[in-house]
Amino acid sequence: MSMAPPAPNLPVSLAANPRLSSWVKFTVEGRVAISPGKVEIGQGIVTALAQIAADELDIEIGRIDMIRASTATSPNEGVTSGSLSIQHSGRALRHVCADVRQRFLHAASERLGIDAGLLDVADGTISGPGNVRTSYWELSGDVSLDHDAVAGTVAKSAIARSMAGQSIQRVDIPDKVFARPRFIHDHALSGLLHGRVLRPDVSGARLIALDEGAARAVSGLIAVVRDGGFAGVVAESEVAAEAALKALRKGATWSAGQPLPNEGDLAGFLRSQPVETTVVDTRIAAAPAQATHSLRRQYTRPYIAHASIAPSCAMAQWNSDRVHVWTHSQGVYLLRADLSIVLKLPVENIVVEHMEGAGCYGHNAADDVALDAVLLARAAGGLPVRVQWTRHDEMCHAPFGAAMAIEIAADLDADNEIVGWHHAIWSNGHAARPGRATQPALLAASEIANPYPRMISTNPPAANGGGGDRNSVPLYDFPAWTITSHRLLTMPVRTSALRTLGAQGNVFAIESLLDEIAALRGEDPIAFRLRHLRDERAKDVLRTAARRAGWRPQKQSGIGHGVGFARYKNTGAYCAAIAEIEGTGDDIRVRRLTLAVDVGEAINPDGVINQIEGGAIQATSWVLKERVRFDLERITSTSWTDYPILTFSEVPAVDVEIIQRPEVEPVGAGEAAHGPVTAAIANAVFDCLGVRVRDLPMTRDRIIAAMELTS
Amino acid sequence: MPVIQFQLNGATVAVDTDPDQTLLDVLRSRLGITSPHFGCGAGECGACRVVVDDHAMASCDMPMWSVADKTVVTVEGLGTAEQPHPLQRAFISEQAMQCGYCVSGILASAAALLKRNPSPTEAEVRAALDRNLCRCGSHNRMVRAVLRAASEMSSS
Ligand code: FES
Ligand code: FES
Numbered sequence: 001m002s003m004a005p006p007a008p009n010l011p012v013s014l015a016a017n018p019r020l021s022s023w024v025k026f027t028v029e030g031r032v033a034i035s036p037g038k039v040e041i042g043q044g045i046v047t048a049l050a051q052i053a054a055d056e057l058d059i060e061i062g063r064i065d066m067i068r069a070s071t072a073t074s075p076n077e078g079v080t081s082g083s084l085s086i087q088h089s090g091r092a093l094r095h096v097c098a099d100v101r102q103r104f105l106h107a108a109s110e111r112l113g114i115d116a117g118l119l120d121v122a123d124g125t126i127s128g129p130g131n132v133r134t135s136y137w138e139l140s141g142d143v144s145l146d147h148d149a150v151a152g153t154v155a156k157s158a159i160a161r162s163m164a165g166q167s168i169q170r171v172d173i174p175d176k177v178f179a180r181p182r183f184i185h186d187h188a189l190s191g192l193l194h195g196r197v198l199r200p201d202v203s204g205a206r207l208i209a210l211d212e213g214a215a216r217a218v219s220g221l222i223a224v225v226r227d228g229g230f231a232g233v234v235a236e237s238e239v240a241a242e243a244a245l246k247a248l249r250k251g252a253t254w255s256a257g258q259p260l261p262n263e264g265d266l267a268g269f270l271r272s273q274p275v276e277t278t279v280v281d282t283r284i285a286a287a288p289a290q291a292t293h294s295l296r297r298q299y300t301r302p303y304i305a306h307a308s309i310a311p312s313c314a315m316a317q318w319n320s321d322r323v324h325v326w327t328h329s330q331g332v333y334l335l336r337a338d339l340s341i342v343l344k345l346p347v348e349n350i351v352v353e354h355m356e357g358a359g360c361y362g363h364n365a366a367d368d369v370a371l372d373a374v375l376l377a378r379a380a381g382g383l384p385v386r387v388q389w390t391r392h393d394e395m396c397h398a399p400f401g402a403a404m405a406i407e408i409a410a411d412l413d414a415d416n417e418i419v420g421w422h423h424a425i426w427s428n429g430h431a432a433r434p435g436r437a438t439q440p441a442l443l444a445a446s447e448i449a450n451p452y453p454r455m456i457s458t459n460p461p462a463a464n465g466g467g468g469d470r471n472s473v474p475l476y477d478f479p480a481w482t483i484t485s486h487r488l489l490t491m492p493v494r495t496s497a498l499r500t501l502g503a504q505g506n507v508f509a510i511e512s513l514l515d516e517i518a519a520l521r522g523e524d525p526i527a528f529r530l531r532h533l534r535d536e537r538a539k540d541v542l543r544t545a546a547r548r549a550g551w552r553p554q555k556q557s558g559i560g561h562g563v564g565f566a567r568y569k570n571t572g573a574y575c576a577a578i579a580e581i582e583g584t585g586d587d588i589r590v591r592r593l594t595l596a597v598d599v600g601e602a603i604n605p606d607g608v609i610n611q612i613e614g615g616a617i618q619a620t621s622w623v624l625k626e627r628v629r630f631d632l633e634r635i636t637s638t639s640w641t642d643y644p645i646l647t648f649s650e651v652p653a654v655d656v657e658i659i660q661r662p663e664v665e666p667v668g669a670g671e672a673a674h675g676p677v678t679a680a681i682a683n684a685v686f687d688c689l690g691v692r693v694r695d696l697p698m699t700r701d702r703i704i705a706a707m708e709l710t711s
Numbered sequence: 712m713p714v715i716q717f718q719l720n721g722a723t724v725a726v727d728t729d730p731d732q733t734l735l736d737v738l739r740s741r742l743g744i745t746s747p748h749f750g751c752g753a754g755e756c757g758a759c760r761v762v763v764d765d766h767a768m769a770s771c772d773m774p775m776w777s778v779a780d781k782t783v784v785t786v787e788g789l790g791t792a793e794q795p796h797p798l799q800r801a802f803i804s805e806q807a808m809q810c811g812y813c814v815s816g817i818l819a820s821a822a823a824l825l826k827r828n829p830s831p832t833e834a835e836v837r838a839a840l841d842r843n844l845c846r847c848g849s850h851n852r853m854v855r856a857v858l859r860a861a862s863e864m865s866s867s
Binding site: 043645 | 751787812848
């Protein structure tokens with residue numbers, strides 16, 4: 001009996017949006033519009049996608065206009081997150097463009113009377129023997145792209161691509177150095193009004209009474225908007241809106257808030273809450289070995305703020321019962337879904353259009369401010385309203401990356417070899433994004449009259465890399481393990497997706513404990529890791545980083561080196577990091593980070609390096625400095641002074657090597673470095689100062705506390 | 712309201728404004744200058760920095776009365792795509808950003824630095840940029856770009 005070969009699948013984004021014309025359009029002579037559903041968040045995705053399209057279509061990249069995502073026109077690719085844009089959008093576009101090229105070759109073949117196999121495309125011009133020629137644009141009347149993509153289209157082989165693998169310059173950078181408005185913040189709509197929203201200082205407090213008199217007296221005020229506990233102002237200018245808000249704040253009466261946990265004992269808080277427990281993975285030893293002793297360690301990381309350099313901003317404009325929204329959300333369709341619930345309007349009445357904001361490292365307040373703008377714009381008589389959050393709002397009302405407590409118990413035999421491994425996580429969920437549930441996730445939805453309950457964050461399923469449990473299953477070949485995740489069912493501090501979700505915490509824990517065990521055994525930490533890895537790509541990044549950093553550097557007093565490794569989500573990019581730190585007394589400084597990374601095919605190698613450098617520096621900032629501060633009543637880290645991040649003088653040198661694998665499907669790079677860098681710094685601190693700091697951030701106080709514990 | 716006059720990117724401008732209004736607000740909302748960005752409004756992030764009489768200053772907490780008769784340069788006045796300032800060229804060559812929201816303020820700090828110190832060391836560049844925050848972690852590329860611009864300027 002013969003079996004038909006399985007039908008090849010379309011790339012996921014294409015299966016969901018198969019219509020070719022939703023991705024590619026030949027517009028005016030010589031131009032091609034490429035319309036991905038993923039958005040630019042400072043990661044350079046738009047350029048990498050243009051490279052892919054240019055390759056498959058055989059056109060110069062300069063002819064491509066990359067269209068910003070909008071629910072009016074773009075394919076629905078969900079959310080731009082999880083380092084999946086190259087995987088989703090890139091694969092879809094490669095497939096679509098190969099299909100489109102084939103269709104045009106057929107049309108050209110008919111028109112020119114030449115076998116399609118003899119035709120060639122160069123910069124959009126199709127030519128064949130005898131100097132016959134036509135072009136995509138000449139043929140665009142004959143070729144309809146209103147067809148669905150079919151599975152089985154064969155894209156070019158890696159070797160035939162000329163743009164992919166090149167570090168071409170990013171298409172958005174000239175605008176940004178020549179001050180051409182590109183950010184949503186800089187976009188001037190005609191008749192634009194300005195809105196500001198009133199939010200409580202005390203966490204969980206609700207607006208119960210409001211004296212609007214003083215605000216109404218502010219010159220330039222257009223409207224005071226009140227909807228239950230949601231209140232805000234619309235004014236002619238930002239200055240007037242701010243003045244009115246200030247006046248409104250004086251007239252506000254708030255209910256008592258909801259108490260926040262004790263920031264000094266996050267682990268105690270996390271480990272004492274009601275939880276939903278999941279066994280993430282177990283491995284049972286084929287031949288159980290006898291453990292003689294066990295090492296049990298607890299690691300914590302605090303709540304971490306996205307802290308984009310720009311406060312969140314959105315614009316909205318109503319036209320009777322239709323509304324147009326401009327947003328820097330990571331997911332225009334998902335935002336639209338939530339807006340539709342709150343507004344009780346069909347999605348067809350809402351257009352959500354993306355415009356670039358500042359770098360976004362996960363689910364920040366971009367979506368929240370969009371609903372704010374929509375609610376305020378109702379009072380604007382059809383004029384557009386722009387709402388911008390304050391720095392204070394951004395630092396205390398936007399969702400944070402979830403705090404984590406992680407306990408690992410490693411069972412060891414008499415030679416300190418690992419025979420069992422128990423990894424348990426206590427954390428709030430790492431995702432409460434809009435558009436995923438029957439209730440909205442937007443902040444104002446929990447404030448309006450008839451409010452929706454605040455959504456308790458959950459974790460994405462394991463198939464999507466998990467959430468709090470992301471990277472908790474070791475890539476190492478230990479004989480047995482149990483991995484357990486306890487997700488909190490209470491959420492006094494609002495959490496949602498922050499770059500890497502739980503991976504940074506889990507990799508920090510795993511790689512720190514491995515280092516400790518290697519040290520117990522007197523074994524080189526890289527050799528120890530290599531001995532437990534079976535995956536050659538994993539070993540390659542470790543060896544490459546080791547070679548590049550001159551591992552193992554001579555021991556010098558006051559200098560320490562440490563290593564960290566992970567494959568992001570266990571399915572994405574491989575990354576190894578080696579940190580060199582300098583320790584004087586109880587103060588540390590990260591001097592250098594050396595990283596090796598394997599993302600498969602690196603479409604734009606410099607773009608990958610840029611992402612890895614950025615990730616490494618951001619992770620260093622998290623590790624050394626960052627921690628959302630609060631007392632029992634309110635978030636207190638509401639400015640850059642109270643929430644310091646790494647400065648230019650504190651930034652380490654970062655050296656990155658890419659292992660290029662053009663034949664392997666590309667994966668994203670934006671989140672690969674955080675876990676490995678965190679662990680590498682922690683391990684370097686031990687190498688330098690002889691203490692294991694297991695609580696992030698590794699501030700001076702924490703180091704002193706760890707030293708006291710050791711002595 | 713008084714009329715306050717100052718030099719902006721080589722031209723004289725006069726604005727009728729509340730003297731306590733900030734330079735950032737006047738630039739953005741009155742004069743169509745969008746390169747200085749709002750980040751914190753408290754002089755802490757540098758996104759709004761512009762060059763005032765050869766010094767890089769936060770424009771978000773600079774009242775208009777203090778700008779009278781001063782010379783203000785923003786990225787709009789630094790150069791154009793046709794005639795870029797060496798810093799602009801260098802930021803492109805080094806691909807020195809991720810999101811780029813912080814970049815105008817950083818260009819302002821760097822331009823002021825190169826004016827007073829045409830051949831800075833790496834440490835001097837970092838020190839000059841210490842009041843500019845970059846959340847994306849593009850610092851090292853930016854430092855390389857400033858050094859590249861400096862060497863280009865000194866060799867021309
Ligand atoms: S906006 Fe002026 S320093 Fe932050
Ligand atoms: S490049 Fe995004 S903040 Fe600097």
